Amino acid sequence: MPPHVAVVGSLNMDLVIRTPRFPSPGETIIGRDFHTIPGGKGANQAVAAARLGARVSMVGRVGDDGFGAQQLANLSGLGIDVSHIRRDPAAATGVALIAVDEGGQNSIILASGANMRLRPADVEAAEEAIASAAVLLLQLEVPLEAVERAVALARAHGVTVVLNPAPARELPPSLLRQVDFLIPNESETTLLTGVQVDDMEAARQAATRLRRAGVGTVILTLGERGALLVDRVQATHIPGFQVEVVDTTAAGDAFVGGFAVALAEKQSLMEAVRFANAAGALAVTRLGAQPSLPTRAEVEAFLSAVSSALKMSP
Numbered sequence: 001m002p003p004h005v006a007v008v009g010s011l012n013m014d015l016v017i018r019t020p021r022f023p024s025p026g027e028t029i030i031g032r033d034f035h036t037i038p039g040g041k042g043a044n045q046a047v048a049a050a051r052l053g054a055r056v057s058m059v060g061r062v063g064d065d066g067f068g069a070q071q072l073a074n075l076s077g078l079g080i081d082v083s084h085i086r087r088d089p090a091a092a093t094g095v096a097l098i099a100v101d102e103g104g105q106n107s108i109i110l111a112s113g114a115n116m117r118l119r120p121a122d123v124e125a126a127e128e129a130i131a132s133a134a135v136l137l138l139q140l141e142v143p144l145e146a147v148e149r150a151v152a153l154a155r156a157h158g159v160t161v162v163l164n165p166a167p168a169r170e171l172p173p174s175l176l177r178q179v180d181f182l183i184p185n186e187s188e189t190t191l192l193t194g195v196q197v198d199d200m201e202a203a204r205q206a207a208t209r210l211r212r213a214g215v216g217t218v219i220l221t222l223g224e225r226g227a228l229l230v231d232r233v234q235a236t237h238i239p240g241f242q243v244e245v246v247d248t249t250a251a252g253d254a255f256v257g258g259f260a261v262a263l264a265e266k267q268s269l270m271e272a273v274r275f276a277n278a279a280g281a282l283a284v285t286r287l288g289a290q291p292s293l294p295t296r297a298e299v300e301a302f303l304s305a306v307s308s309a310l311k312m313s314p
Ligand code: RIB
Pocket: 010, 012, 013, 014, 038, 039, 040, 041, 044, 095, 096, 108, 110, 141, 249, 250, 251, 252, 253, 289
C-alpha cells in the first residue's frame, strides 16, 4: 500500500518568462519565452509526493475559472484526490508572475486569489482525509487560521505534521510547538530567528533556536549544499548534489514532497533527507514548477548513479 500524504495549501497558475536578467524598478526589458505552468507551493508538494509514490489528498481553493479547471484536471490526472479542493466563484485562481534568469534564479510575485479564502471550515470538512494520512504537509500561502486548524486536526489524530514556512512570516509559538518537522530555507530561517544564515555554524545556531521554540526537528535547506538536520540529539549536515541549474522554481517543493514520502515510508531521517535532496536536485534541471518534479524511478536512478560514481572514484 502506498503511504498516504495529505496537503493543505495553495494552487497557482505560474506565468513564467525567461529573461536575460531581472529588470530594475521602472525598467522594461525584452524577455525570452513565455510559459503557463501549474504551480503553487501546496499543489507542487502534492504533485511531488504523488510522483514519488504516495497516495495524496489535497485541500485548497481555486477560482471558478479556466486556471482552476486546469489545476484540478492536472492533479486528478496524477491520481491526487481533489474532492477537498473547493471552486470559489467569488475569487480568481491564484496566479504567480515568475521571471527566471539565465542562472536559473527566479523572482516571484503572487496574487493569492482564492488561496487566501481557504477557511478553517474547509479544513474541517477534510478531517477524514487528514486523519487517515501518515503525514500532513503545510506551507504558508493560505491563511494561518486554516494552517492552525489543520495542525490541530493532525495532532488530534496522531498524524505527523511537516511545515514548510514559505513564504516566510512570523509564526505564533503555539503553532511552532505543534510542528514535528519544520523545513525552512536560509532566508525563511533568518526571518523566523533573526540569525543571518551565512555559514554552517549560523545555520546550526538558527536551527537550535527553532528547536528551543518547540519545533520537533528542523531541516534547514541550503540549496546545492544540501540540508542541515537538527533534532533532539544531533545536528547533521547531509550534502546535496551538483547539477546543471535550469530553473530553481519548486526545488524546495520537490524536497518537501520527497521528504514527506520517505518519512511516511519510515525511511531513516538521514535517508529521507538524502532522498529529498535528490528530488530537489532533479527539479532544478528542468524549467517550471510541476513539470520539473521528478518521478520515483528518476530519483532512484539518480541516487544509484551517484553511488556508482562514488564507488568508481579513486
Ligand atoms: O515554490 C514555487 C511556487 O511558489 C511557484 O509554483 C509559485 O506558484 C509560488 O507559489
